[in-house]
Amino acid sequence: MLIPTTKEAPSDATLISHKLLVRAGFIQSSGGSGLYNLLPLGKIVLDRVRAVIKEELDRAGCQEVHLPIVTPISLWDETGRSNKFGDELLRFRDRHKNQFVLSPTNEEAMVNLVRQSLKSYKQLPINVYQINWKFRDEIRPRFGLMRAREFLMKDAYSFHSSREDMVREFELMEETYKRIFRRLGLDFRVVEADSGAIGGSGSKEFMILADSGEDTIMVCESCEFGANVEVLSEENSTCPECGSNLKRTKGIEVGHIFQLGTIYSKPMRAEFLNQNQKLEPFIMGTYGIGVSRIIPATIEQNHDEAGCIWTDETAPFRVDIIVAKPKDGRQMEVAEEIYSGLREAGVSVILDDRADKRYGFGVKIKDFELIGFNYAIVVGKDIESGKVELIRRDGLKREKIEIADILERVR
Amino acid sequence: MLIPTTKEAPSDATLISHKLLVRAGFIQSSGGSGLYNLLPLGKIVLDRVRAVIKEELDRAGCQEVHLPIVTPISLWDETGRSNKFGDELLRFRDRHKNQFVLSPTNEEAMVNLVRQSLKSYKQLPINVYQINWKFRDEIRPRFGLMRAREFLMKDAYSFHSSREDMVREFELMEETYKRIFRRLGLDFRVVEADSGAIGGSGSKEFMILADSGEDTIMVCESCEFGANVEVLSEENSTCPECGSNLKRTKGIEVGHIFQLGTIYSKPMRAEFLNQNQKLEPFIMGTYGIGVSRIIPATIEQNHDEAGCIWTDETAPFRVDIIVAKPKDGRQMEVAEEIYSGLREAGVSVILDDRADKRYGFGVKIKDFELIGFNYAIVVGKDIESGKVELIRRDGLKREKIEIADILERVR
Numbered sequence: 001m002l003i004p005t006t007k008e009a010p011s012d013a014t015l016i017s018h019k020l021l022v023r024a025g026f027i028q029s030s031g032g033s034g035l036y037n038l039l040p041l042g043k044i045v046l047d048r049v050r051a052v053i054k055e056e057l058d059r060a061g062c063q064e065v066h067l068p069i070v071t072p073i074s075l076w077d078e079t080g081r082s083n084k085f086g087d088e089l090l091r092f093r094d095r096h097k098n099q100f101v102l103s104p105t106n107e108e109a110m111v112n113l114v115r116q117s118l119k120s121y122k123q124l125p126i127n128v129y130q131i132n133w134k135f136r137d138e139i140r141p142r143f144g145l146m147r148a149r150e151f152l153m154k155d156a157y158s159f160h161s162s163r164e165d166m167v168r169e170f171e172l173m174e175e176t177y178k179r180i181f182r183r184l185g186l187d188f189r190v191v192e193a194d195s196g197a198i199g200g201s202g203s204k205e206f207m208i209l210a211d212s213g214e215d216t217i218m219v220c221e222s223c224e225f226g227a228n229v230e231v232l233s234e235e236n237s238t239c240p241e242c243g244s245n246l247k248r249t250k251g252i253e254v255g256h257i258f259q260l261g262t263i264y265s266k267p268m269r270a271e272f273l274n275q276n277q278k279l280e281p282f283i284m285g286t287y288g289i290g291v292s293r294i295i296p297a298t299i300e301q302n303h304d305e306a307g308c309i310w311t312d313e314t315a316p317f318r319v320d321i322i323v324a325k326p327k328d329g330r331q332m333e334v335a336e337e338i339y340s341g342l343r344e345a346g347v348s349v350i351l352d353d354r355a356d357k358r359y360g361f362g363v364k365i366k367d368f369e370l371i372g373f374n375y376a377i378v379v380g381k382d383i384e385s386g387k388v389e390l391i392r393r394d395g396l397k398r399e400k401i402e403i404a405d406i407l408e409r410v411r
Numbered sequence: 412m413l414i415p416t417t418k419e420a421p422s423d424a425t426l427i428s429h430k431l432l433v434r435a436g437f438i439q440s441s442g443g444s445g446l447y448n449l450l451p452l453g454k455i456v457l458d459r460v461r462a463v464i465k466e467e468l469d470r471a472g473c474q475e476v477h478l479p480i481v482t483p484i485s486l487w488d489e490t491g492r493s494n495k496f497g498d499e500l501l502r503f504r505d506r507h508k509n510q511f512v513l514s515p516t517n518e519e520a521m522v523n524l525v526r527q528s529l530k531s532y533k534q535l536p537i538n539v540y541q542i543n544w545k546f547r548d549e550i551r552p553r554f555g556l557m558r559a560r561e562f563l564m565k566d567a568y569s570f571h572s573s574r575e576d577m578v579r580e581f582e583l584m585e586e587t588y589k590r591i592f593r594r595l596g597l598d599f600r601v602v603e604a605d606s607g608a609i610g611g612s613g614s615k616e617f618m619i620l621a622d623s624g625e626d627t628i629m630v631c632e633s634c635e636f637g638a639n640v641e642v643l644s645e646e647n648s649t650c651p652e653c654g655s656n657l658k659r660t661k662g663i664e665v666g667h668i669f670q671l672g673t674i675y676s677k678p679m680r681a682e683f684l685n686q687n688q689k690l691e692p693f694i695m696g697t698y699g700i701g702v703s704r705i706i707p708a709t710i711e712q713n714h715d716e717a718g719c720i721w722t723d724e725t726a727p728f729r730v731d732i733i734v735a736k737p738k739d740g741r742q743m744e745v746a747e748e749i750y751s752g753l754r755e756a757g758v759s760v761i762l763d764d765r766a767d768k769r770y771g772f773g774v775k776i777k778d779f780e781l782i783g784f785n786y787a788i789v790v791g792k793d794i795e796s797g798k799v800e801l802i803r804r805d806g807l808k809r810e811k812i813e814i815a816d817i818l819e820r821v822r
Contacts, residue, residue, distance in 0.1 A: 029527075065413075090506075106516040116415075
């Protein structure tokens with residue numbers, strides 16, 4: 001497996017997640033600023049995160065579609081965003097001189113999809129989403145995947161015949177997002193937010209707590225309340241919900257949900273026939289998750305001096321089997337038995353059987369700590385007494401366990 | 412579920428697959444020429460095809476990575492393809508005036524990934540692939556997904572220390588591709604091909620047989636031999652392998668495998684240290700599959716007057732339960748029991764319970780035939796005698812069966 005670990009961090013890397021993800025062989029520069037190749041381990045982590053998001057959205061009744069990344073600028077002209085959006089919107093012409101954008105977000109394209117597809121209040125509500133690569137021409141892309149120019153985003157859009165129904169869906173999405181981030185094992189807060197460039201009113205952000213976060217948030221010491229500092233006056237130091245103290249902390253934005261209303265549907269004449277056979281603009285909500293950004297955010301929150309510490313749902317493999325001496329036939333045999341047993345039991349597992357003299361035992365342990373699989377199982381001379389060493393990555397606690405107990409311990 | 416079926420085909424559609432995929436609500440125009448939105452059913456079919464491809468490639472030892480679609484033109488300058496590739500290569504500049512291409516293929520980017528990641532013959536061979544959207548600025552995009560400007564492609568690249576090992580991998584990929592297309596239930600031929608613009612020598616194409624195919628191929632009446640007509644002289648009417656007659660037929664290219672040699676690695680100085688510690692360029696192979704193209708190709712091969720006929724592995728749902736009178740409480744109850752029972756047994760199933768008067772029984776049957784699920788189960792008045800009607804889409808054979816036998820019949 002292609003896992004090119006290295007001691008060298010990129011010279012431009014300042015964030016620990018950027019350094020560790022490159023050093024541990026998850027990502028590498030593609031040669032363009034702010035553009036990254038995902039290596040096999042990075043692709044596995046991304047697929048795992050994506051699968052959790054899809055599962056929870058589908059369970060909540062959302063429907064997945066796919067839009068091209070190349071979008072006719074004529075759609076953006078309908079809302080006037082082609083002028084309002086600055087240089088982050090990459091524009092280009094095709095061979096026939098028609099103008100397009102590389103989509104950084106897809107409100108117009110999704111409104112267009114829905115206005116072409118349904119007409120009646122009877123077909124509402126509907127919540128359609130895609131998980132697709134987007135492009136934002138950042139002036140100074142840095143921080144690795146955290147602020148890459150090409151990034152994977154889940155963008156969902158809901159369409160309703162009444163404001164109340166849109167608010168119901170907004171609340172359902174808030175609960176769905178909480179399920180997603182809880183399943184991913186992340187420490188997060190939902191905060192009241194400013195609605196920013198996308199417009200609309202009523203919006204909440206999902207923040208992964210990390211000291212390196214770009215956003216400053218105020219969180220209540222007693223209840224779940226939190227708010228982006230932008231929406232609270234600085235003097236406001238007590239919780240508006242329970243009166244307890246608010247404390248200042250840092251977060252990384254990984255999700256954002258908005259109540260949009262009709263600000264896109266009106267200019268785009270995206271309308272449905274209501275119960276009185278009158279045309280009305282769709283009432284909309286929009287719900288984003290920065291899918292590729294969850295990878296560095298997870299590491300900003302979960303790492304130590306030695307490397308990455310993935311959560312159960314984000315780890316590229318749950319177990320790393322380290323063979324102390326791969327040239328020892330008996331050790332290899334036991335390692336392969338453990339490997340097959342775990343695979344059969346549905347545990348994701350990788351076998352580090354590198355035998356070249358450059359990859360001694362110490363290198364394998366260092367790679368385990370740097371990459372951050374949930375557990376290592378060291379197959380060494382203890383096998384004579386039926387034992388292996390089990391190391392839990394989070395905390396690096398080591399203990400000798402019976403081979404027969406492995407599955408129970410790592411499951 | 413958003414399935415906007417319609418009687419109207421797009422006015423520019425000439426291919427039957429283009430007409431049917433739009434009419435059955437799988438795809439729709441995104442507003443840009445040659446750019447298509449995948450609606451929920453289209454996304455499901457694409458995901459199913461993609462999953463089969465990934466499973467077989469992973470089984471064969473390939474490793475999935477992900478490259479950005481935006482590629483620095485500097486990589487294409489290294490091989491000189493930035494000049495050789497015509498207007499189909501979409502070029503643009505970012506806000507800093509740096510030049511990029513929207514990748515139509517990724518030889519350079521993948522060679523760059525590998526030369527940055529490994530150095531020694533001991534780390535070879537390796538076969539890395541991605542399944543990602545690509546862009547080709549077709550002068551006259553038409554034929555729907557068959558020749559879209561933005562399309563999903565699986566592109567794999569293998570790296571070896573010897574020509575023999577590359578040929579071994581080429582043969583493994585030929586077998587892997589055969590497994591993939593067999594699993595997808597498609598009637599296909601592997602044909603000797605011209606190596607075209609990508610260069611190199613030794614190449615085979617995978618053709619889905621269909622009267623509307625753009626490629627003319629000669630296939631042997633007795634053995635497996637086939638060749639693109641471009642590589643055979645017109646007079647050549649006997650099989651070079653067994654001497655039987657060759658007959659002319661049409662195919663749609665959905666896969667292509669090449670023996671590349673060093674034509675990319677040499678100019679890009681992508682080298683490894685051989686056993687004598689000397690630098691040598693990687694010896695390469697490349698292997699493509701037109702993932703999104705498989706969708707229309709499947710329909711070109713499998714349709715009738717009434718609509719699409721998906722194969723077992725490509726159908727968006729295996730079973731469509733049609734409730735004749737959704738307002739009949741007993742019918743709905745039985746339909747929902749069948750629905751739950753099939754879901755629990757792992758059979759993908761959709762329940763057509765549309766109750767609006769516009770959606771009478773005839774409309775539901777027509778939609779079933781147009782969309783092309785593998786089976787319909789009609790829940791109507793026969794439930795009084797414990798029966799439903801089973802319709803197999805391929806052939807439209809109808810029969811009354813016991814409710815208790817449904818699972819056995821549709822599994």
